[in-house]
Amino acid sequence: MKSKYLLVLGTVSLIGLPGAVLAHGATVEYRQVQAIEIDATYSGGQPMGNAQVTVYAPNNPAKPWLTGMTDPQGRFSFTPDPAQPGNWEVKVRQAGHGDLVTVPVREEIALSPSKTKESASLSRWVARGDRDYASKTQQVLLGAAGVWGFFGTALFFARRKPE
Amino acid sequence: MTKLLLLASLTLIVPGVLIGCSQQETSQEPVSDPASQTSGETALDTTAETTEQPSGTLVLVANGEDFIREGFTTKDGWRIDFENAFVTLDEVNAYQTEPPFDPDGAATLNATQEIPLLQQPTTVDLAKGAAETAPVPVTRKQAPQGTYNAIAWKVIPAETGPAEGSTILLKGTAQKEGRNVDFTISFDQPLAYTCGEYVGDERKGILTSTEQAELETTLHFDHIFGDAETAAGDALNQDAVGFDPFAALAEGDSLNVDSNRLKAELSAQDYQKLLKAIAGLGHVGEGHCRLEN
Numbered sequence: 001m002k003s004k005y006l007l008v009l010g011t012v013s014l015i016g017l018p019g020a021v022l023a024h025g026a027t028v029e030y031r032q033v034q035a036i037e038i039d040a041t042y043s044g045g046q047p048m049g050n051a052q053v054t055v056y057a058p059n060n061p062a063k064p065w066l067t068g069m070t071d072p073q074g075r076f077s078f079t080p081d082p083a084q085p086g087n088w089e090v091k092v093r094q095a096g097h098g099d100l101v102t103v104p105v106r107e108e109i110a111l112s113p114s115k116t117k118e119s120a121s122l123s124r125w126v127a128r129g130d131r132d133y134a135s136k137t138q139q140v141l142l143g144a145a146g147v148w149g150f151f152g153t154a155l156f157f158a159r160r161k162p163e
Numbered sequence: 164m165t166k167l168l169l170l171a172s173l174t175l176i177v178p179g180v181l182i183g184c185s186q187q188e189t190s191q192e193p194v195s196d197p198a199s200q201t202s203g204e205t206a207l208d209t210t211a212e213t214t215e216q217p218s219g220t221l222v223l224v225a226n227g228e229d230f231i232r233e234g235f236t237t238k239d240g241w242r243i244d245f246e247n248a249f250v251t252l253d254e255v256n257a258y259q260t261e262p263p264f265d266p267d268g269a270a271t272l273n274a275t276q277e278i279p280l281l282q283q284p285t286t287v288d289l290a291k292g293a294a295e296t297a298p299v300p301v302t303r304k305q306a307p308q309g310t311y312n313a314i315a316w317k318v319i320p321a322e323t324g325p326a327e328g329s330t331i332l333l334k335g336t337a338q339k340e341g342r343n344v345d346f347t348i349s350f351d352q353p354l355a356y357t358c359g360e361y362v363g364d365e366r367k368g369i370l371t372s373t374e375q376a377e378l379e380t381t382l383h384f385d386h387i388f389g390d391a392e393t394a395a396g397d398a399l400n401q402d403a404v405g406f407d408p409f410a411a412l413a414e415g416d417s418l419n420v421d422s423n424r425l426k427a428e429l430s431a432q433d434y435q436k437l438l439k440a441i442a443g444l445g446h447v448g449e450g451h452c453r454l455e456n
Contacts, residue, residue: 044398061310062369087263091362098362098449102263 033079036103040074040092047074051094058086058105080105216307217372221257223280225250226298226381226448227289230390234335238389241406243346245335248289249326250382252301254355255281255316257368257378264313266359266453272313278306280314280378286321289382290335298379311368314447315455316380318354329421330354331441333384337406337418344410346418348425352438356380356445356452363448381446387437403440408433 040048049072057065057080070076070092080088085107091100227248229235234244258264259276280302287299318330326332329349337344361367361379370376385393389403412420412428426434445452 042398056366062366062371089263089360093362093449096449100360100362100450102265104262 035077035079036088036090036105037075037077038070038090038092038101040070040076040099042097047072048092048094048097049074051092054091054093056089056091057081057084058088059084061089216309218305218307219370219373220303220375221278221280221306221311221370222303222375222377223255223257223301224298224377224379225252225287225289225301226379227384228381230384231289231382232292232296235385235388236391237337237406238391238393238395238400238403239339239405239407240391241337241339241388241410243335243337243388243406245290245333247325247332247334248384249286249321249324249329249332249334250289251284251286251319251321251326251330252281252380253284253317253319255279255301255314255380257306257311258313258315259309259311260313264357264359266357266451272315272357274313276307276309276311278304278311280304281316284319284322286324286326298377298381301380303375306370308370308372311370311376311378312360313358314368314378314380315355315357316445317356318445320351320353331382331444337410339406339410342410343416344413344418345416346409346413347420348409348418349421350441351422352441353456354442354445355455357455358445358447358452359450361447362450367448379447381448382444383446384444386443387440402436402443404433404436 038053040051042048048070051070051074053066053068053070053076054064055066055068055078056063065081066078068076068078076090076092078090080103085105088103088105089100090103092098227245227250231245231248234242236242257278257280258272258274260273261275262270262273264270264272285301287301289299291299320330321327321332326349329351330353331350333346333348335346337346363379367377367379385399385403387404389400389405393399408429409418409420412418412424420428425437429437442454445454
């Protein structure tokens with residue numbers, strides 16, 4: 001290890017081809033995904049170009065999930081597996097220099113790249129929201145309605161009969 | 164009157180029953196909700212609270228890398244080979260941290276698990292063994308499974324043995340242009356580091372049940388002497404002392420210096436460089452450490 005360098009993280013939105021195109025039976029679709037971009041530089045500010053990159057997923061941090069190299073500007077981007085929210089770790093090394101950075105990926109972000117899983121995620125979120133909302137409503141509306149019902153019934157039986 | 168009592172009872176009981184049913188449903192929600200079960204934070208909290216977790220063995224090693232085991236050529240052209248490189252370690256603790264500890268930041272270490280690995284001064288010789296030899300084993304300890312992604316350690320003066328009084332003692336031979344210098348260099352500067360995760364060819368600190376995992380303290384001696392294989396303009400060589408200033412203090416073919424003599428006889432600039440280089444010795448592989456003193 002000769003000197004420190006910095007890894008600067010950024011999250012970028014990678015937007016695919018705009019819209020679906022049909023031509024000669026080919027189908028091109030697009031989807032929006034959120035990717036992680038790594039920016040590796042030495043302490044002096046020089047980019048760590050063509051450095052070795054290893055990405056570890058939260059579910060199996062001992063085994064590389066993805067390997068690659070930074071571009072000449074020291075940048076590298078990847079899209080986390082939507083099924084694995086948690087701490088993603090990215091190791092960048094070059095000629096005895098190295099560092100590891102942890103990228104916390106939340107579930108709602110991780111699930112967004114896949115259309116199918118995004119739908120599943122949204123459904124689950126809505127379901128949870130409805131359930132939370134309903135439980136509070138029960139405490140207020142059902143309680144009040146119940147009290148008023150029994151109170152009204154009791155008043156009905158307790159009323160004085162006309163003489 | 165009976166009807167009024169009945170009315171009062173129903174007024175109190177019914178809302179209670181309704182609210183009770185509502186609270187029961189709410190309390191079951193986290194258990195049945197897969198989303199909350201898969202969050203990293205929840206999983207870690209559960210792990211930390213479990214008293215009987217599966218455990219394995221954490222092995223602490225110390226490493227002076229090939230620079231110490233093989234020798235190397237300094238930035239100013241001295242070929243140096245080490246006979247001994249004594250370092251005295253103490254108060255070594257392994258941690259599982261969440262969020263992962265960043266030694267380059269200002270945040271404090273937030274441990275979800277702490278394992279004291281070494282609680283008494285232990286002197287190791289980093290030059291022991293051949294070049295391809297694995298790092299020097301220091302100690303081993305049973306620990307709950309998990310990812311130990313931080314380690315804190317101290318380098319203190321040895322209380323006994325060949326390095327007594329020294330935090331680091333380097334003994335070896337330097338050669339340049341037909342001149343040989345047998346050197347013994349003693350430093351007494353105590354060091355305390357808090358480090359993040361090991362960075363190297365392999366991953367370390369990931370302990371699964373019944374297995375063993377290594378944690379490493381690494382010292383980069385090229386920070387003191389520089390490295391001829393690295394560009395002269397590289398920050399490493401710009402910040403390194405080299406060996407010429409040490410050789411200038413030799414008496415004939417012998418150099419025997421300690422921190423007091425180095426402070427008195429090195430130039431102020433070289434001495435400041437030396438202090439900074441010693442402070443930057445501590446790493447975890449290529450991973451970084453924060454100097455705490």
